[in-house]
Amino acid sequence: MTSNTPLRTSSLGFPRMGGKRELKFALESFWKGKTTEAELLAMGKKLRQDHWLLQKEAGISVIPSNDFSFYDQVLDTLVMIGGTPERFGAPPNSLVQYFAMARNSEEQTAMEMTKWFDTNYHYLVPEWTSGLTFRANTSKLLSEVREARALGIETRPVLIGPVTLLLLGKAAPGVDITLLLPKLTEVYRQIIAELHAEGVTDIQMDEPMLVTDLGPSENQAFRSVYNQLNELPVKLMLTSFFGGLGDNLSLAVDLCTAGLHIDAVRAPEEVSAVIDSLGTDQTLSLGVVSGRNIWLTNFASTQPLIRLAVEALGPGRVIVSTSCSLLHTPHDLQTEKKLDPRIKSWLRFSGEKLFELVALASSDEEATKANAAAVADREVAESSRNTAVRKRLAALAAGDFTRVRPYGQRAELQNARLKLPLLPTTTIGSFPQTTDIRQQRAAFKHGHIGRQQYEDFLRKATEHCIREQERIGLDVLVHGEFERNDMVEYFAEYLDGFAFTENGWVQSYGSRCVKPPVIYGDVSRPKPITVEWSSYAQSLTKRPMKGMLTGPITILQWSFVRDDIPRKDTAWQIAIALRDEVGDLEVAGLPIIQVDEPALREGLPLRRSEWALYLEWAVEAFKLTTSGVTDAMQIHTHMCYCEFEDILPSIAALDADVISMESARSRMELLQAFRAHSYPNGIGPGVFDIHTPRVPSSEQMRELLGLALEVLRPEQIWVNPDCGLKTRDWTETTAALEHMCSAAAEARSAF
Ligand code: GLN
Ligand code: ZN
Numbered sequence: 078m079t080s081n082t083p084l085r086t087s088s089l090g091f092p093r094m095g096g097k098r099e100l101k102f103a104l105e106s107f108w109k110g111k112t113t114e115a116e117l118l119a120m121g122k123k124l125r126q127d128h129w130l131l132q133k134e135a136g137i138s139v140i141p142s143n144d145f146s147f148y149d150q151v152l153d154t155l156v157m158i159g160g161t162p163e164r165f166g167a168p169p170n171s172l173v174q175y176f177a178m179a180r181n182s183e184e185q186t187a188m189e190m191t192k193w194f195d196t197n198y199h200y201l202v203p204e205w206t207s208g209l210t211f212r213a214n215t216s217k218l219l220s221e222v223r224e225a226r227a228l229g230i231e232t233r234p235v236l237i238g239p240v241t242l243l244l245l246g247k248a249a250p251g252v253d254i255t256l257l258l259p260k261l262t263e264v265y266r267q268i269i270a271e272l273h274a275e276g277v278t279d280i281q282m283d284e285p286m287l288v289t290d291l292g293p294s295e296n297q298a299f300r301s302v303y304n305q306l307n308e309l310p311v312k313l314m315l316t317s318f319f320g321g322l323g324d325n326l327s328l329a330v331d332l333c334t335a336g337l338h339i340d341a342v343r344a345p346e347e348v349s350a351v352i353d354s355l356g357t358d359q360t361l362s363l364g365v366v367s368g369r370n371i372w373l374t375n376f377a378s379t380q381p382l383i384r385l386a387v388e389a390l391g392p393g394r395v396i397v398s399t400s401c402s403l404l405h406t407p408h409d410l411q412t413e414k415k416l417d418p419r420i421k422s423w424l425r426f427s428g429e430k431l432f433e434l435v436a437l438a439s440s441d442e443e444a445t446k447a448n449a450a451a452v453a454d455r456e457v458a459e460s461s462r463n464t465a466v467r468k469r470l471a472a473l474a475a476g477d478f479t480r481v482r483p484y485g486q487r488a489e490l491q492n493a494r495l496k497l498p499l500l501p502t503t504t505i506g507s508f509p510q511t512t513d514i515r516q517q518r519a520a521f522k523h524g525h526i527g528r529q530q531y532e533d534f535l536r537k538a539t540e541h542c543i544r545e546q547e548r549i550g551l552d553v554l555v556h557g558e559f560e561r562n563d564m565v566e567y568f569a570e571y572l573d574g575f576a577f578t579e580n581g582w583v584q585s586y587g588s589r590c591v592k593p594p595v596i597y598g599d600v601s602r603p604k605p606i607t608v609e610w611s612s613y614a615q616s617l618t619k620r621p622m623k624g625m626l627t628g629p630i631t632i633l634q635w636s637f638v639r640d641d642i643p644r645k646d647t648a649w650q651i652a653i654a655l656r657d658e659v660g661d662l663e664v665a666g667l668p669i670i671q672v673d674e675p676a677l678r679e680g681l682p683l684r685r686s687e688w689a690l691y692l693e694w695a696v697e698a699f700k701l702t703t704s705g706v707t708d709a710m711q712i713h714t715h716m717c718y719c720e721f722e723d724i725l726p727s728i729a730a731l732d733a734d735v736i737s738m739e740s741a742r743s744r745m746e747l748l749q750a751f752r753a754h755s756y757p758n759g760i761g762p763g764v765f766d767i768h769t770p771r772v773p774s775s776e777q778m779r780e781l782l783g784l785a786l787e788v789l790r791p792e793q794i795w796v797n798p799d800c801g802l803k804t805r806d807w808t809e810t811t812a813a814l815e816h817m818c819s820a821a822a823e824a825r826s827a828f
Contacts, residue, residue, distance in 0.1 A: 083435075084383070085139060085438065086396065086398065086435055086437075087141075087434075088139075088140065088399050088402075088403060088430075088431065089141060089235070089318070089401055089403070090141050090399075091128045091131075091141070091144060091402075091404075092403055092404050092406065092407070092408050092583070093125075093146060094408065095127070096409055096411075096428075097412075097580070099124060100120065100124055103116070103117050104148075104588040108176070108180070114172050114173070118172075125145045125221065125224060126224070128145075129225050129230050130230075133228075133229075133230055135435060136435040137435065139233050139396060140230055141234070141281060142224075142225050142233070142235070143217065143222075144402060145221065148175070148201075149587070150200070150237060151200040151201055151237060151242070152175070152188070152200075152201045153217060155168075155203055157218060158212075158261065159211045159212035159264070160211050161178060162203075162204040162206070163206050163208050163209060165177065168212075178201070179587060189202040190202065190586055192679060194319045195680075196319075196369070196405050197635070198405060198583075198584060198585065198586065203247070204247060204249065205243075205247065205248045205252050207252050210260070211263070212264065213264050213267040213268045215272070218268070219272070219275055222234060233277075233279040233280065233314070234277060234281065235281045235402075236281070238282040238283055238286075239265050239306075240286055240298050240299050241284045241286040244286050255294055258298055261302075262305050262306070265302075269306065269309045269311055277311060278311060278312060279311065279314060279335075280311055280314065282306075282314065282334070283316050283318075285317060287299075287322055287325050288318065288320035288322060288340070288684075289320075290685055290686075296325075296328055299332060303334060307332075307334065312334075312336065314335065314337075315338065316362070317329060317337070318368070318401035319340060320340060320682075320684065321339075321343060321344025322344070323684065326350060326351065327354065330356065333356060333359075335360060336360035336362055337355065337361060338361075338362035338396075338398060339351055339362070339363065339364060340400045341363050341365050341379075342364060342365060342369070342400040345382060348386065349385060352385065352390065359394070360390075360395070361390055363382060363383060363396065363398060364398045364399060364401065365382060365383065365398070365437065366397075366399045366425075366437070367399075368399045368401040368402055368405055368406060369400065370637060370638075370640055371406055371426060371581070372425065372641075375448075376448040376449065376452075379437060380437065380440070380445075383395065383437060383438075403427040404584060407578070407580065407581040407583055408580070409426045409427060409429065410425070410426045410428065410429055413581075416576060416578060416579075417576060419454070419458065420595070420597050422454065423451060423597070424595070426581070436448070456641070460598060461598030461599060462598065462599055463574070463598070463601050466650055470646065470649055470653065479732075480706075481708050484757055484758050485757070491668075491711045495711065497552050497621075499791055499792065500791065500794055500796050500821045501552040501821075502551045502795075502818050503552060503797050504546075504802060504814070505737060505800050505801045506557075506558050506623070506625045506671065507557065507801035507803035508542045508555070508803065509803060509806050509807050510804070514559055517531055517534050535559050535560050538557065539559060539610070539613065542555075542556065542557035543557075543614060543617050546814075547618060549811060549814045550818045551814065552620065553621050553623055553669060554620050555623050556610055557614075560610055564631070565627055565632050567627075568606060568626075568632060569594035569632065569636065570594075571602065571606040572602055572603075572654055573600065573603055574596055574601060574650070575595065575596055575636070577592075577594055578595065581593070593636045594637070597639055599650055600650040601654055605658060605661045607624060607625065607662065608662055608665050611662055611667055612665040615666060621668045621669055622668075622669070623667070623713065624659075624667040624669065624670040625671050625673070626672045626673070628655070628674035628714070629648050629651040629699065630698055631675055632651050633648045633680070634676035634679060652698040652701040653701065655672070655702040656701055656705045659672075659703060660705050660706065663707070663710055668709075669710070669713060670710065670712055670713070671715060672699065672712065672713070672733075673716075674699060674714055675715065675716055677695060677724075678716065678718055678724060692727040696730045696731055699731050700730075700731065700732065703733070712734050713733060713736070713737065715737045716737075716738045717738065719743045719746070719747045721750050721751070725750055725751070725754050726754070728756075729756055729758075734759055735758065735759035735760070735761060735795055737760075737763065737795060738762060738799075739763050739799040739800060740799065741764055741773075742799070744781065745781055747762070748760070748788045748789060752788045757793075758793070760785075760789060760793055760795065763797060763800065764781045764782060764796060764798065764799075764817060765777075765778060767798050767800045767804070768800075772809050775815075775819045775820040775823070776820075779820040779824060782794070782796065796821040796824075798813070798814075798817070
């Protein structure tokens, strides 16, 4: 860029946990009753101030407020509009009442939680019931504006837009959400008017629903709402993110807001079309620094986009921004002391992303040079490249993706080998991760006990688990997964191409954070991962033992994935590594291997038109993992959700010999879909919910089995819980499994 005047910059939101997860610890100690509400409020205030000052000092021109939350921004929005679920009574006026909606208590179940678009952040789902009457409550909103002002910072408050909010909620039976729209618009008008009265001139209106498939009524909702909101004397920045606008582009422009924000990281190809369609005085906010990933921005490919916008619109109408809120990236890199310095030089967390924004907006020559050097270094790094893996990837043939015989013939071979009864019983893999297991692992990690001692302990735990399963009478056993901290990190630690951060935490929900591993290079498996534990377990029992692996898509989904090769290639590299593991487990004599893919569904793109492509390579990744074995090997998979209808053909295409899944809570409803599709392979619909300590009776489980038997062939059905048992304690676990086995025995006796 030739102009010397820097462009304006904005961040759409900053992570709120704090660099040391201060908010997490403050929340948890408040919930335990160890600290007071005043102390928690003070921590919130301190974090907001720190984050505003950080952004100001970095030189960001448009700084957000109301992006902070003590639990969830959707819940905060409901409080703001007086739209909290009716079943909790009047909207909260204390933090205790606020948390009561977010967290289960003895008196009441919390609001439901679900994933925020395609991120790993979970929001609380609005409950749209007929008796809701909205009423503006701007206290949080205004106090944040004032707090920032006291620091000399004029903020741009963030609101979740009314249409997105409405569409994120779940309507009670008989409630037509479009009827809520006029009331909702009215309350937003009032909120905006109050912000205006407070001296606020600009508002960020988050409407990420604009990047999803919208029908005519949703289209209409956008038009009617913004028609009314635009009458107000404030400038609305309509923000779309997590994808391109696609066929909603003209809708977004037609809404005639003062500005439009687009996600130019996910949809750079859309930038010029947006520029061409903008109205003559609309501002363009270009989201060029990713809020979803941790890699440095490639300045050389980003600068032309900014230049294009500036040339067409003039510098005054362009803002250089993050693609979305930085909520989904860790706080900052400064505390990373153990990370390989070379890998670290390719990373940018939230704090560092601010500097990228400013550098891009001011065409900082030095920063551009340094960026080019880092990008080039990443490109040539030998440590990220594994020629052997690339060769194998290139040499894959159709035969690598399919078992030899079709399911029916495989089943015969497997039955002959396994000799299982009808309605065989099993579990999903993990057994209680008790405090002593966690303590031993921590002691080992910190060097307080040696490997020998730790592994002796794990061997005892495994043996105990196997004896319990035998005593209970389960047919197919598992080793219990006591050696695993987490189903992704455990595998990642054994694979090349992964790096780990000390503080790369990202909020998942409430006080809960996850620290995804970083895939920086080609993935490969230097040595077997699970073979020792699985063979040890098999050596302890005559019953069939199930080897237990996390699938390629789940490992991909729950990691930070590199952005310099296609996602599919990384998935397939992981699949090749796991395929070798599957092969080694077969050689070691395991007769069954389960490959868990709980994250297969959440990887679905936001746009339906993109589903087929994703599902194709995701299914192939699974098949690549599991097809290198003889047909006598029984492959299981597990998924912990029950929404299968729309992806059932892909589930069938996995061609797993047995699939287990969650279904107790929905009372086997999902099986209808399997029947409609005449799904032929084995199915283990969970007969008890593992999320609650309640132990269901054997009659209850027998009843669920009865429902399954009505829809499926008896030879297809497996009997198992909904998911792994790691969060339960032993007493609940053994009681529930005993009930499960007697329910199976009773059902069997009918044949
Ligand atoms: N095998 C894992 C377990 O039992 C599966 C966990 C999951 O599906 N999320 O814990
Ligand atoms: Zn599960």
